[in-house]
Amino acid sequence: MAWQFDNERPIYTQLLEQIRFLIISGLYPAGSKLPSVRDLASEASVNPNTMQRALAELERSGLIYSQRTSGRFVTEDGVLIKQMKESIGKEKILTFLHEMEQLGYTAADSVVLVEKVVEEEIR
Amino acid sequence: MAWQFDNERPIYTQLLEQIRFLIISGLYPAGSKLPSVRDLASEASVNPNTMQRALAELERSGLIYSQRTSGRFVTEDGVLIKQMKESIGKEKILTFLHEMEQLGYTAADSVVLVEKVVEEEIR
Amino acid sequence: MAWQFDNERPIYTQLLEQIRFLIISGLYPAGSKLPSVRDLASEASVNPNTMQRALAELERSGLIYSQRTSGRFVTEDGVLIKQMKESIGKEKILTFLHEMEQLGYTAADSVVLVEKVVEEEIR
Amino acid sequence: MAWQFDNERPIYTQLLEQIRFLIISGLYPAGSKLPSVRDLASEASVNPNTMQRALAELERSGLIYSQRTSGRFVTEDGVLIKQMKESIGKEKILTFLHEMEQLGYTAADSVVLVEKVVEEEIR
DNA sequence: GTGGTCTAGACCACC
DNA sequence: GTGGTCTAGACCACA
Numbered sequence: 157m158a159w160q161f162d163n164e165r166p167i168y169t170q171l172l173e174q175i176r177f178l179i180i181s182g183l184y185p186a187g188s189k190l191p192s193v194r195d196l197a198s199e200a201s202v203n204p205n206t207m208q209r210a211l212a213e214l215e216r217s218g219l220i221y222s223q224r225t226s227g228r229f230v231t232e233d234g235v236l237i238k239q240m241k242e243s244i245g246k247e248k249i250l251t252f253l254h255e256m257e258q259l260g261y262t263a264a265d266s267v268v269l270v271e272k273v274v275e276e277e278i279r
Numbered sequence: 280m281a282w283q284f285d286n287e288r289p290i291y292t293q294l295l296e297q298i299r300f301l302i303i304s305g306l307y308p309a310g311s312k313l314p315s316v317r318d319l320a321s322e323a324s325v326n327p328n329t330m331q332r333a334l335a336e337l338e339r340s341g342l343i344y345s346q347r348t349s350g351r352f353v354t355e356d357g358v359l360i361k362q363m364k365e366s367i368g369k370e371k372i373l374t375f376l377h378e379m380e381q382l383g384y385t386a387a388d389s390v391v392l393v394e395k396v397v398e399e400e401i402r
Numbered sequence: 403m404a405w406q407f408d409n410e411r412p413i414y415t416q417l418l419e420q421i422r423f424l425i426i427s428g429l430y431p432a433g434s435k436l437p438s439v440r441d442l443a444s445e446a447s448v449n450p451n452t453m454q455r456a457l458a459e460l461e462r463s464g465l466i467y468s469q470r471t472s473g474r475f476v477t478e479d480g481v482l483i484k485q486m487k488e489s490i491g492k493e494k495i496l497t498f499l500h501e502m503e504q505l506g507y508t509a510a511d512s513v514v515l516v517e518k519v520v521e522e523e524i525r
Numbered sequence: 526m527a528w529q530f531d532n533e534r535p536i537y538t539q540l541l542e543q544i545r546f547l548i549i550s551g552l553y554p555a556g557s558k559l560p561s562v563r564d565l566a567s568e569a570s571v572n573p574n575t576m577q578r579a580l581a582e583l584e585r586s587g588l589i590y591s592q593r594t595s596g597r598f599v600t601e602d603g604v605l606i607k608q609m610k611e612s613i614g615k616e617k618i619l620t621f622l623h624e625m626e627q628l629g630y631t632a633a634d635s636v637v638l639v640e641k642v643v644e645e646e647i648r
Numbered sequence: 649g650t651g652g653t654c655t656a657g658a659c660c661a662c663c
Numbered sequence: 664g665t666g667g668t669c670t671a672g673a674c675c676a677c678a
Contacts, residue, residue, distance in 0.1 A: 163593050166677065173381065181383040203678060245382055249396045252375040258296060259368055260304040263397045270393055273372045274386045289653060315665065326655045331667075347409050348663045348665050412662065419627060427629045449663060491628055495642045498621040504542060505614055506550045509643045516639055519618045520632045535668060561650065572670045577652075594650050594678045 159200040167202055171210035179219055179230050180241045187232040190220065282323040290325055294333035302342055302353050303364045310355040313343065405446040413448055417456035425465055425476050426487045433478040436466065528569040536571055540579035548588055548599050549610045556601040559589065 161170045175196075178184045190196070190211075197207035211228060214220045218236060222228045231237065256266040280301070284293045298319075301307045313319070313334075320330035334351060337343050341359060345351045354360065379389040407416045421442075424430045436442070436457075443453035457474060460466045464482060468474045477483065502512040526547070530539045544565075547553045559565070559580075566576035580597060583589050587605060591597045600606065625635040 163591065167593075168677085177381055177383065206678065209678095241382060245379065245384060245392060246396060248375065248378055248382070249393055252371065252393075253397070253400075255371055256368065258300055259364060259371070260300065261368060263400060267390075267394055267397055269368060270372055270375075271390055273369060274376070274390055277376075277386060291653080316667090317665090328656090328668095329654060332653095334666095345409065345666060347413070347667095348661085350665060414662085423627055423629065452663065455663095487628060491625065491630060491638060492642060494621065494624055494628070495639055498617065498639075499643070499646075501617055502614065504546055505610060505617070506546065507614060509646060513636075513640055513643055515614060516618055516622075517636055519615060520622070520636055523622075523632060537668080562652090563650090574653095574671090575669060578668095580651095591651065593652095594676085596650060 159202075168206050168209040168213070171200060171202065171207060172213050175210060175214060176219060176240075176244075180237060184230050186230055186234045186237060188230050189226075190228040190230065192227060280322070291329050291332040291336070294323060294325065294330060295336050298333065298337060299342060299363075299367075303360060307353050309353055309357045309360060311353050313351040313353065315350060405448075414452050414455040414459070417446060417448065417453060418459050421456060421460060422465060422486075422490075426483060430476050432476055432480045432483060434476050435472075436474040436476065438473060526568070537575050537578040537582070540569060540571065540576060541582050544579065544583060545588060545609075545613075549606060553599050555599055555603045555606060557599050559597040559599065561596060 159171075159174065161167055175184075184190065191199070193204055193207050193211060196211075197204040200207065211220065211222075215222060215228075217240070218231060218233075219240060220228050220230055253263050253266055256269075257263070261269065280297075282294075282297065284290050298307075298313075307313065314322070316327050316331050316334060319334075320327040323330065334343065334345075338345060338351075340363070341354060341356075342363060343351050343353055376386050376389055379392075380386070384392065405417075405420065407413055421430075430436065437445070439450055439453050439457060442457075443450040446453065457466065457468075461468060461474075463486065464477060464479075465486060466474050466476055499509050499512055502515075503509070507515065526543075528540075528543065530536050544553075544559075553559065560568070562573050562577050562580060565580075566573040569576065580589065580591075584591060584597075586609070587600060587602075588609060589597050589599055622632050622635055625638075626632070630638065
């Protein structure tokens with residue numbers, strides 16, 4: 157896994173997103189145990205406090221839970237994971253459409269443009 | 280014009296975007312004179328310095344220029360305005376697609392999802 | 403004559419420099435009569451007040467003088483004109499050398515670099 | 526370091542130039558950490574905001590970058606630093622030659638005059 | 649402690 | 664009245 161960050165946004169946010177991706181994509185399957193904070197932190201070359209914060213946020217969202225003695229685990233609730241993915245995705249789409257409107261494109265315009273860009277990318 | 284801001288991002292950035300929208304959408308036509316910094320600032324209820332900063336950034340992008348003592352004007356270059364709109368739009372699309380991939384959706388998935396959301400919105 | 407200005411410096415300064423050039427280069431010969439402020443201003447598309455100020459500064463430097471009733475004239479003192487040219491030139495050279503030192507180039511470095519640039523330009 | 530300013534040009538511009546000199550000359554080596562905004566500001570006896578602005582401009586040029594919470598650093602790209610020095614130098618030379626032409630000196634004249642002034646200075 | 653943002657208020661040159 | 668600069672002082676998120 158390539159951990160890399162930009163300076164524009166908080167590190168912990170970017171950590172959160174990347175770990176969330178690992179879970180949502182199934183690389184960290186439902187119910188599996190996460191590496192320790194220390195290990196995750198050293199792997200990502202960040203301060204353990206920062207990693208801690210990212211995990212705490214993920215815990216708040218319900219995607220992971222911590223077992224006092226034995227560490228942190230991905231939720232066993234596969235449905236939750238799927239819902240999470242879908243709701244975040246929808247959120248991103250709405251934000252995107254809103255920003256495009258902000259630029260003067262209607263939702264219909266945006267659809268067409270996205271299709272066009274995707275086609276270009278494929279070529 | 281309804282000037283409103285969220286607390287997540289710098290105000291000057293949001294000012295910039297909103298003014299840019301006014302230009303791109305043609306509400307401030309090419310070559311037209313902008314209100315003075317002070318007027319814009321008071322209209323948006325921000326400090327003149329904050330507005331100044333937003334305008335300075337817009338100036339750097341070439342969308343507006345300032346005439347030492349007579350005020351600020353929208354660029355006369357209509358083509359530039361159009362290009363700006365398109366390039367910002369494309370940028371937003373690419374960012375969006377990237378974030379969706381980050382969530383586990385392929386570009387093709389994203390297209391379908393956007394279409395679906397737009398349809399829902401219309402209903 | 404092509405009158406054109408940039409926004410970085412005061413208009414009257416740029417007017418001054420351009421008129422000074424006309425005198426120093428002999429296009430406005432020693433002793434000759436200058437066009438009226440109004441004519442000069444309209445030709446340069448600037449406010450007469452601005453042109454007035456430029457001429458006043460030139461007058462202060464001794465390059466021109468005004469005859470209450472009959473208008474403004476270039477000084478008859480050809481030597482003064484020549485001296486002016488040389489002293490301004492020397493001033494510019496010293497400023498230039500100082501700026502280059504500011505960049506980490508010695509005076510000797512600067513000489514070599516200027517020669518190199520001039521050669522390139524010629525080619 | 527002797528921080529001193531003239532009143533003709535914005536302080537932030539002069540700060541920028543002086544810090545740029547420190548970098549270009551190697552006094553602040555590639556990759557090294559700069560003092561904090563506050564420290565630099567107090568050292569130069571200017572308002573932190575003014576120093577901030579100078580640094581922000583330097584950042585835009587690529588000579589330095591900021592690490593959200595750990596400070597600002599000189600770019601690690603030594604080549605960029607060298608290129609910057611050369612391109613700024615060339616720019617200054619072209620401006621100089623242009624100004625001299627404006628005075629009625631050809632490029633060849635200018636070369637000779639610069640040499641003469643430098644010789645005088647040495648004596 | 650670090651960079652970053654914002655406000656309030658002042659001053660300046662220019663036209 | 665216009666843009667531009669500067670100061671002083673405050674607050675914030677982040678690490």
